[in-house]
Amino acid sequence: MEQKAEKQIQITLPDGASRSYGAGVTGLEIAEDISKSLAKAALAVTVDGVQRDLCDPIYADAALAVITLDSEEGLEIMRHTVAAQLLARAVKNLYPSAKLAIGPTIENGFYYDIEFESPLSTDDLEAIEKEMRKIKESGAPIIKSLNSKADTLAAFKERGETYKMDIVERAEQADDFQLYAQGETGFIDLCRGPHLPNLKHVGAFKLLKVAGAYWRGDSANAVLTRIYGTAWRNDKELNNYLHQLEEAEKRDHRKLGQQMDLYHFQEEAMGSVFWHPKGYVIYNALEQYIRRRVNDAGYKEVKTPQLIDNKLWVASGHWGKYRENMFVVPDEIPSTDDEGPVVSDKAFEKLMALKPMNCPAHVQIFNQGIKSYRDLPIRLAEFGCCHRNEAHGALHGLMRVRQMTQDDAHIFCREDQITEESVAFCELIKNVYADMGFEDVRVVLALRPEARAGSDEVWDKAEAGLQEALVKAGLEFEEEEGEGAFYGPKVEYHIRDAIGRSWQCGTLQLDFVLPERLDASYIGEDGAKHRPVMLHRAVLGTLERFIGILIESCAGKLPLWLAPVQCVVATVTDSADEYAREVFVMLKAAGIRAELDIRNEKINYKVREHSAEGKVPNLFVVGAREAEERTVAIRRLGSKDQSIENVERAIAALVQEAQPPF
């Protein structure tokens, strides 16, 4: 092959083979050297693990791998090109005054943030998509160039791309700005690359939705229009993905909650749940399960007031930092006069607030009487009902509500007990999540934020303590800088919902600040007063959110111990009504949540309704035969088969199976 320079470099391929090339050889040339078909399929390369364009020259010995569309990396590069080249250019063609901001890839797709002169709606996507196809058909080569800061700025200034100029101006580098052009079309985009060498490699894509997003993610900045899309290797993969999205929609807890008659929301109490009888069964079963768990783990359950004078919130620091998210109530008897104001101006001199958290109240219990170091740790648990005035746009079904019940607890302990208590908590949460069948749990250790209370030594100690606990519990976790609470670092347990959105459920937070602010103390071995450390912790997080995630993760088919209706006795004809009643009574007596369906409907209809709508795990079908033989025909949810079983034995088995896991 042609020698680019005298100096030779060694390129190591993934199979271990080593080849020699002149310095300055490109990834494409190497791919061509390996095989023609590989060169044709090549999208980019990795050089020592770093993604590079095919046209980038290589000057030193390196390990090289060719990226094709078969790999996840290749797919991501293709998506990136669809966003930055196809979508961006299509938008500029149709809306010349649009200003491009950024267009990264995300899981399963990509987006591009763009400023438009007039609002864009979903209906406009079709035209943009059509334009994208046109551009794709052109098969234009994508040409990369490296440019100085001045040239890059000039190029974007000419095009009125003020956001791109902002990015370049803020960049630390002096030059080597990568611009990608499409042949001679005049279109350019700034990008870290790599990109496809050619638009011909683009697979199947679809634009999905538009939404607003702040420039640089800051709500003080302008809102840009974000166009979301997805791209796949071929139509089959694309359709597969779109089908998946549809399926996920069917698992949405808001939809299932209505279908299964679990709960509802309405305007007059937005963001707060009306639990229906069936939904409240789940709620109660979960609460009782956690109650048994924390009892076993040495917690004492308490109940604290809903409405507390703001003096306490001032003292705890919530009033200063968090007031805008609290519901504040004047402590005055309201006037019944239709004309005048409901409360007087004076009423605002004494304010109360609905508690947004339980911790200050738990400190009040701790503070009653004098505590000795021998008393510690003290673990106070509460199914605390809290109110938070959340931003309206944040509300989301059961996942984000304004009134929530946490399976909250606070552990007051000595500093030397932090690790032990943290390890015990990690064990507890591991067991609970295992009982619930959650495997895809992401654990995050959130470290000190910029604005924080407490000295660096205290933070060092706190972070190390949590880290040690996580390691001891054998958990894999990610560390996130700056994400901790102002009063201490925290461990967060995130679980994904049906559509892949991640929600924080369990949490463990160390707090050295609140005991100080609320003057909690214990008498140490030395006879002197000491500050206890506070561990805030929740396993499920909030019952509301956890139930939402639970419903989505099992598509409404809850495990038997949580199922609102565990068994329906359904008759084939009314000749079995009497026997069905008898079976129903037996089930109730055995503690099974049962329903009786003796409606004048066909058995097909009943089976369909209880299965598809109610997600009832067990159907006992009874007809003349069963009444005669004192049996039931058991049909399990999701099964086509049925088994005939003696009624007493069937009920005994069901009772056995319906035992909670703890």
Next chain:
RNA sequence: GCUGCUGUAGCUCAGUGGUAGAGCGCACCCUUGGUAAGGGUGAGGCCGAGAGUUCAAUUCUCUCCAGCAGCACCA
């Protein structure tokens, strides 16, 4: 809170500048049917709230409220 979209029967959704329609559900009747929709009849709506344009508004415009998607927020 910000941007965009949506709001019609209990639910899912059509539709129109002259105050409304379907399917499911519900009620009643027929049907007694053996494991994912048997048939008929009927009731049911201030077309999210308020204002404006118009002879006339559920329909067009504006404001508000709520929901949805995303962003920001989540002590």
